[in-house]
Amino acid sequence: MxxxxxxxxxxxxxxxLGRFMNRPANPVxxxxxxxxxxxxxxxxxSTSTPSIPAALPQSTSAAAKLAKMVDPGLVDVMTNISYQGASAAGTGIVISANGLILTNNHVIEGATSISVRDVATNVVYRATVVGYDASADVAVLQLKNASGLRTAPIGNSATLKSGQLVVGVGNAGGVGGTPSYAGGSVVALDKSLSAADPSNPSQMEQLTGMIETNASILPGDSGGPLVNAKGRIIGMDTAGSSSGFYGYDPNGSVAAQSYAIPINTALAIAIAIEKGQSSSTVHVGxxxxxxxxxxxxxxxxxxxxxxxxxxxxxxxxxxxxxxxxxxxxxxxxxxxxxxxxxxxxxxxxxxxxxxxxxxxxxxxxxxxxxxxxxxx
Known part of the structure; x- marks a missing residue:
């Protein structure tokens, strides 16, 4: 050998997995x-910008009000993969006023540079990876020279029950601007699934303890919040199901099923990362x-x-x-x-x-x- x-x-x-990808016709x-x-x-x-319906299924005035309650605490996450000549986009949740951002690991995985747009102020920051847990699909970013950011309202996912109303919010299609939203309800809790991009079905992530919801999710929503009826974040949008795949349809079809990481789980990992507490799954740096x-x-x-x-x-x-x-x-x-x-x-x-x-x-x-x- x-x-x-x-x-x-x-x-x-x-x-x-689950981020909106934009790759030019002649990749570098x-x-x-x-x-x-x-x-x-x-x-x-190879992905074209998905068409986003004017009104996503179950997008009601009530859902719009709940989305507005969390919008100021969200960011658009934009990454470059320079050696591929590609870019990607997702969503992040502001968890500290000095610029700590919670998102999915797959949103920033492979990035050679990361920029983040604060939804509340439209200011764009450079970001670095503080750490991540690939097995749980959680990552924490630090915005450079950020202060006074509005943090997102965090709830308690332990109180979540099947049948409760929820709203998925995020940077659908990677287009930026005002976050999109889609209402739905909790279908089941503590779900396990194998997640993959439809174009790469052999690449599977094993995710456990997930919240299943019927709120429609689009590419780019990954890392965005799943919000309860009180306007509190109880989950982080992570994967959707369409055409028999757990992941996101590159043609932009709306997911029939969606999955979110319970916010308690995601925050516990984020706290460990912030404290520099690495483990067999948590990587700091x-x-x-x-x-x-x-x-x-x-x-x-x-x-x-x-x-x-x-x-x-x-x-x-x-x-x-x-x-x-x-x-x-x-x-x-x-x-x-x-x-x-x-x-x-x-x-x-x-x-x-x-x-x-x-x-x-x-x-x-x-x-x-x-x-x-x-x-x-």
């Missing part, structure tokens, strides 16, 4: 382009990255590209390398098949993503791989 040692850099590629990536099907690690769905785009071994990726991968029974194929990244400087090449990381067998895209989420910037790791010529 060929072995290479890497030193990890800041930020990086990882799989995508190394050839061949990253696969957008078959479980692409760091690949971005910026995201580490390898700088590789991968697809499952045997996949040809988008457009039928053949990466020239060796015929091996396991591992994941390198579809692209980010210029200047640790992986690009290590001697790895497009078409090589990664089989292990630090002695741990890697057989799926998800396994690599989960392992990468636990790594720290500046740390070292050893990758085992097979070259395109079959050398190991």
């Amino acid at each position: 060929t072995i290479v040692a890497l030193v990890l850099a800041v930020s990086g590629a990882s799989f995508i 990536t190394l050839s061949p382009a990253s696969g957008e099907t078959g479980g692409d690690f760091g690949g971005l769905p 910026s995201t580490a990255y390898l700088g590789i785009e991968v697809v499952p071994t045997g996949s040809t990726g988008t457009g039928g590209f053949d990466y020239g991968a060796p015929q091996v029974s396991g591992g994941i194929t390198i579809a692209g390398l980010v210029a200047g990244s640790p992986a690009a400087s290590s001697g790895l090449a497009v078409g090589d098949v990664v089989t292990s990381v630090d002695g741990h067998t890697i057989s799926t895209v998800v396994a690599l993503s989960q392992y990468e989420s636990k790594l720290k910037v500046g740390g070292r790791l050893t990758i085992g791989y097979t070259t395109t010529s079959g050398a190991t």
Whole structure:
């Protein structure tokens, strides 16, 4: 087996769930382009701006009033993934006047830069990642030079019951401006689901303890609040279901089912991150990255590209390398098949993503791989 040692850099590629993606027709990536099907690690769905209905289902005057109660405490989260030539958008919740923002991990995962627009003032800030829990899909951002922000009204998700009215609020379609909203009710509590983007169904996140609601959610709402009848936030919008997928339809169809993380759960993680209390799941600090785009071994990726991968029974194929990244400087090449990381067998895209989420910037790791010529 060929072995290479890497030193990890800041930020990086990882799989995508539930944020609105905008990728130009000619992405800035190394050839061949990253696969957008078959479980692409760091690949971005080719997405056009979804059409947002003038009035979403169950959007009533009562829902509008509840949405206005939380709007001043929300932000639009906008990310760039420069090595993909892509951008993404989601929503965040202001949890401190000095600019701590609660959002989904998948909203900022893979970002090379993050900017945040305060809904209340329209001021745009640069943001850094304070920490995240990839397994719970929770992240905390810090806005640079922010003060005096209006914080969002937080409720108690422990009091939530099936049948109660709720309103989902967020940056639907990534268009910014006044947050959109959609009313509904709680369908069930403590739900477990496997979440994935429809264009990458092999990339699954296992989420537990979720709130299920029939409030219609669109791409870009991720990280936004689920609000109760008192105008208090009791959940964070995370995933929707349409066309049989848990995730968001890239064509912008309204989700028939939606899922939110209970706010008590999300805030407990945020508090641990703010205090610098890392754990087996909580990562404090910026995201580490390898700088590789991968697809499952045997996949040809988008457009039928053949990466020239060796015929091996396991591992994941390198579809692209980010210029200047640790992986690009290590001697790895497009078409090589990664089989292990630090002695741990890697057989799926998800396994690599989960392992990468636990790594720290500046740390070292050893990758085992097979070259395109079959050398190991």
